[in-house]
Amino acid sequence: MTATRRAGALVLLVALLALLAPVAAGAAPGDGPRRQDDAPADGATDPFDRLAGCIGATGRLEVVLLVDESASLKETDPEDQRVAAARAALASLDRLRGTGPGGETQIDVLVSAFSYDFTPVGDWTVLDADTIGEVDDTIAGLAERDSSMDTDFYNALDGARQALAERTAEVGQGDGSEVCKAVLLFTDGNFGLGARTTPEAEEEFGTTKSYAPGVVLDSEEAAQEATAAGVTALCEPGGVADQVRSDRITLITVPLTESLGEGPRRLIEAITTGRGEERVCGDPDTDLPGAYLPAADTDELLRTFDLVASRIGGGSVAGEPARPTPCVDDPCDEGAVPFTVDPSFRRVHLFVGVAGEGGRLVLEPPEGDPLTLAPGEDTATDVDGIPVQATWVADEAVTVDLDVPTGGVGAGTWRAVLVADEDPGDATGVVQVVSFSAIVATLDPDSSLTYGEASTLRAEVTAREGDDVDPDISDATVTALITDPITGEETTLDLAPEGDAFAAEYTVPAEVTASALRVALRLDATTSGGAPLTSVSPATDLAVRRPAGYPQLAPARLELTSVTADGTAEGILVLVGPEEGEGCAWFEDLEVLEAPADAGALTLETQGVGRSDADCTEVAAPLEVPVEVTAADRADGTVSGYLRVQLARGAGDAPITTDVPLTFEMARGVDEAKRLVVAVGLLLGGLLLPLGLLVLINLLTTRFQVLDHVRAAQVPVAVDRTGRITRTDGTRRGLSLVDRDFHGLEDEGGHRRFTWGGLVFTARTPLNPFGEPYAAVAPAEGAADVSREGRRTDLALGLTGSWLFLLDPDATRAAADGGPVGEVHGQLVAFVARGPLAAQTTRLADDVGARLPTTARRLAGLAGIELAGPATP
Template identity: 30%
Template sequence: MTTMWRRLAAVAAGLVLGAASLVSPGLVLPAQAATTDAKAASIAGLDEFGACMAGAGRGSLVFLIDQSGSLRQSDPDKARVTAGHYLADRLASFAQSAKVTLDVRVAGFAADYAAAGEWTAISEASSGAIKQTITQVGEDIKNFDTDYWNALEGARADLVGHDSSGCRAIAWFSDGAFDLDVRTSDSAKDQFGTDKGYAPGADLSTQEGTAAAEQAGVSDLCRPTGVVDQTRAAGITILGIGLNDGSADFSLMRRITEAAGKDVDGLERCGDQTQPVGEFYPVSDIDSLLMAFDSIAAAGTTVDTRNISICQAKACTQGEVAFVLDGALDEAHILASSSVDGLDAYLYRPGQDEPLVLSSRQTQERQDEGVTSRWITPRTLEISADAAHTPAWDGVWRLAFVDNAAASQGEEIQINLKLSSPAQLVWEDLSSTELRAGETVKDVQLRLYDRPDGAPVDPQRITGTLNATVTLQDAQGQQVTLFETDDAADLAGGHDITVPADLAPGAATMTRTITLTTPDATGVDGARVPGTTLSPTVVTEQVTLVPPLNFPTVAAALTFPLLEKETAATGTVGVSGPGCVWLDPGAVTLTGAPAEAGEVTISSSHSSAESCLEVADGATADLEVSLSTKDHANGSVTGSLEVSISPLGHADQARSTTVAFNGEMRRPLNVTTTSAAFVAALVLGIAVPILLLYLVKYLMARVPAGGLVIGRTVVEVPSDGQPPNVDLSSRDLKQLAVRKGTRELSTDGYVLRAHPGLAPTSVPQVRLDQPQAPSVSGSLEGQRGGHAVLPLSVRGNWVVVLDQPDSPRTVTLLVFSPSLERSDIDRITQDAAKRLPSRVATLAASNRGMKNEAAGANQPGPAAAQATVLPPPSAGASGFSTPMPPAGSSAVSPVPVPGTAPMPAPMPVPGPSAPAPGAAAPGAPVPGSASSLYGRSVPSAASASSSYGHVPSGPTASSAPTAGPTPAPDSPAPAGPPPLSFPLPGSQGSDSAGGPASAPPPPGQS
């Protein structure tokens, strides 16, 4: 494992532990071992974030991950992903133990801010999905830009839009400086654009323009009221984790996180806002990143970070860290990391001489009587202890690390310790308590509670010592101590607490702190071990300081509506009487505003004592305040108003109260550009998938490779509808070898081709294209446009072709078998014999109808007026074809197929009662002709045979006179189409062979 792993582990540990101390106390080691890193022991930003969550019960954090291309070199092992998973697990554990709701969102950034997934309340149940999102974002590397402006502005807007608790933080991971790339190619210009909103006029297609944009971005981040000030003004704590491979410049990142409103450690300040102060964690490997994340995930805990010597070959006292636990704590967490592989950890529990040996060679998680341990990497160990499941809890615990090879002389290991106590100092009924400047609150009940939602703790259960304080800070920054005690007994009774009269009315922050120290204990050698002082448990809550009597009460905050289409908005400040309220024109402090917004103006029509808003006793009113900017922009306008208040008629007694304000700005969309982009995206979004679909269809339209046997024989179709006799001998079979997918099969003049189909959703099929005779298959669709269609596989199917025009009732049958096995061939021929008559009848009807139209079926004549016209057939659901009839049935009416010849006109037939005078009986053969399957007369032997497909000219049957003498038996046949060999749907009478008449169709069918 790399050194980066170890440092990432350290950061993770500190971040986790940092959150919990204000919600749950952390450890301060005994005085004799006090060499704690002062920086690690005091993390103001994390303290504030954790204390805020302890008071509000909820908070939000954006996990902001750099996705720039440089990570391929600086973090090739994706340590950011592994450490991110650890952070998610620790945050879930923290939220559960602290009884807070922590919403987490994962986002990436390169050229822009890109949130992934939705806001999720982190827990053991949801951490898996969050870790999956971390993996997706962490592995999605981009090729352009490391844009800090877009990253922080996007995270700020995301947090403000989601969280109303005010407890907000950004865990910001990056491996380098603010960096923009020159757009040299057309594709880069199209994808990433050639400008930045914060750098108007800078052309990113040139080196000079790109450098100017970078400078403008840095300037806008750190200018007074810039993006960083807007972020701090929203109460967002910025926690930076810099992945350092030795070449990165983190000066800007450190300025943003640490130099809040003042120069710090040689860093130029970034912005004017001093709170909340963030923290920067430089890491060079996964282990140090884990340690950093450990601090983040315990926001509010003062993480005790210790460096101790590694013992050589055996345990040693100089390499031990000792701490005392008692009933005031219910869990402990340890994260330790070194630069040495192959260590063993020796954990000594109270009263036990033999240690619990945790070897780095064991990579699986293990459970040992309430102690859970896991080597996250070969150099980073995590230990958790649970008081409820540990037999020996109270007393001295010791931890040492041993190098059995004795090859690490002088090396040290870094240890993060968090000891979690559930105790919190609670002001009972605070929400209903009126805090008025200059007055005393009687009988205040300050109690210790076992977690925020738990039961009160009897102070007599505290076996060690404690210190409890309550402080109050007004909106102008003045802080006073309202209560302090070192005696646990003081937390059993009531107290009278006076609010100083000089505090500014309005919004205020109350901070309650409890610091516990465990009792002294006796070590294994009999020596006294001092008790462990736990880091303070801190809870902050927002309260309102009420002004003196006869003064009006003003709301503590003002939120303006979103400025998007307009550059002006009006908000209201709630006022409760009695009294007078006004806003002086100069009583506005601006803490944040986008540079593009230009001049910002805030005003009210009630701008002086003479024009004040008067509110009677017991009444309420709204003080209207207007906000306007010169131009549209993206960002936030934040600041405070010093609103003047006075008793009615006593403007000379006026005093001020602070009202915080904020207003989000969003630049409106360019309608023309957006519409053009939408249309282009819509066209491409439809066209590209369809083109790809057609390409896939074309590539798929092949008869698959493999063996294929084609059989051909002539079949006589019985006139009575019975199955024909199909005799297919071995001489009629031809074996083909389809070596690869083919688009065409040919045998004895019969040509089958694969067709992808015109419709994008149609399935590719094989069609019999030659000969041009009508044909139908045994597949579901059967035929299309008079040509048999088959599935691409072909095998296992059959086709019947009406290509024997001079042999009435004779057809050609083609059989396609996967092999020469007789069982395969018989199965196909049996199916063909069973279903062939109905398929042939339907095909003959369709063919006859098309030829009638070609012959002029619509010629006028007397008979036409007296004929009964059949209704047209109903189209199937698709409108393309009608499903084939069941086997043995011919009651199917053909329907037109798109792209084929139009549907013939409805066929006139004699009425249902009897034939017209002088007409032949329905279905009777025409003298001098023979019945055929093709919808036309076949001349007698004495007549000349017409070629296939020829339709004799002359009037149709529908135009023949309905009265007149019946022709003599030997007289010439009248012109017109002969009756079909198979009954058409809806016809009556017998077929041409004298068979039984077909039944009339069911109602509603043609």
């Protein structure tokens, strides 16, 4: 059976009870909050920490690879270092795909070039084992593109920004979460325009620039004038550089250092980070700076991007890279770099550059035999009980990953030893060590915020979900990054030790209007084995309570139902009156931050609450307010914005403005009215032809949601005669769905058929031309059979938010032991969208709890199983 219904009022009231709980007191404060317009702490605005936290929360990254193709590269980059760097970046992103800070990460890549304008090279591609080769070939082909005119950073970055905006609208999460976006820029760094001195150049490259009106590029003087105008338009307040940052795009720039003069170097660094030496571009104090990564040669570029992917993936860097002199013939201390494998680690990653004739790496464990890694020989084996994967990414560069098992296996001091056949002279290798810990700081669920009042935030150091390790650390510091989702403003807060936890007081500023603030935690510590540890937790929404006497509301973020065709997005906002005194509320309008261009005007409708201060509606008992948003036209994409609510109390004080973030998905769907009109017209000319055409239309449009965007879980459950649902996978605990239950479907099939969990899901087209497409479920070849009851199901082809129950008649009869059946056994299959799970699994659990007992008993009856008694709703 299926479920796509929104969460009920009960869940919202439970959320409100948590919101109304008293603020914890007695915490020893930290050093107090720092707004980002104060001097930030080291790493407070670190672009890699920011991306790691975002990816940990959303599980998705959109990346534009932006590669220079101007003619100046023939002199500044004759060895095509920009292409080597882009390919190294792609390999690092592919590694990140399976090892992000929150587990599996989906990465979408757009390869593009720029000179006089922004030019996509191909389409957006979801990285996987099948597509990585194609994308790498596309990047390799850019080596031939070095004959164009201009190096126009204005058009390049504006084009990349727009491409990311369109992609975000196309595949937006639809759950209010931030979409993680990055631009990787590879260039010789010279912003310059050329004079169009031939008719062919004028036709191919154009003679004007949008940022230099009235200037015709037909002379060197005009080109210099337009160049100056382009730099101004790029770097002025609110210009393209600031727009990239306001869109929360992380710009990572790789200049070809040896080709840059001082002026170009300062400009490109300022474009990337906001300020360079004696130069600014846009807001110099931006809290969203990019990363400027100069590298001297191709080997350094490989290491740089290996480090980029490790940092984005949540890795802790063990200091500066070591540069040992290789030993001759046999391992020695001079060529050795020790590193720690701690029981709290999930993985250790090494980037090693060998040197000298016959250069190679010898990996020495604390116990057992060493492993020798020679160039070109990729290896997968066990060393001292730890699985080791070695991949040569270049002739003299190898990456090594150690997947650390639980129980302390292989823990201790290892050595990476560089060895060569001959004396390398002055040549040195390089060893970079990065660890990935299972330990993270998490926000105490009792933490809360109150508008205008000092509140206490508490954090605990724990193992990540699914990891079983002891968080034995020392010298620990915890820093909270607090983000206003309405304005984007960020504040850092140092949490001080308090027993086994960390705590600090924080007062929500009076100018904050958001109904919740996003909080991410950074942990810096030393493990029991002496290794440095850094981890960034996924950001969570922390509701901001209004002071006593004011109404409260929930949820803090509205996730409306999706709209297909001409439908309406719907949701419920719950208002609760103050514990004492009188309070009232009214709604103002919807502020749209992002929407598909084709959607037209968006109209807000609410019921039961006034729309002005003159109609302030009294709030006493909990009040459910239906919220509906209707678009003027059909469109595909994501709508995001916020609903402004005014909350007032009876004492006559000024109302408090509260902005509730709001989001929903739009899909054009099939225009039923037009289809019927077409059908009527065709019926006038014949009967079979139009019916056949409608069947064909249904056949062409019968397809599952794109599997790249979906995760699925299969959980064995039992439903007893009272309607209680429990898991039967050995725990017999109540029904709950957690992150480790879900798996991605991107490699499991196509739009019409996929196989997962021993089941084959097929999208079926009904013969009735007016019937709805449906999904059929059958056991895969070689899998255990399931009951035929329910094989045809009304599982939504959209998948996300749907579930079905597969009856296991043998297990059900076995549980009865020959008597009447008291429990119905089977498999619960549930589907969610990629991204944060909490809201999705809550909706699923509510609907499964409400409908599964009746569904299970009905299927058991169809299978001829005698039941002991009726289920209690």
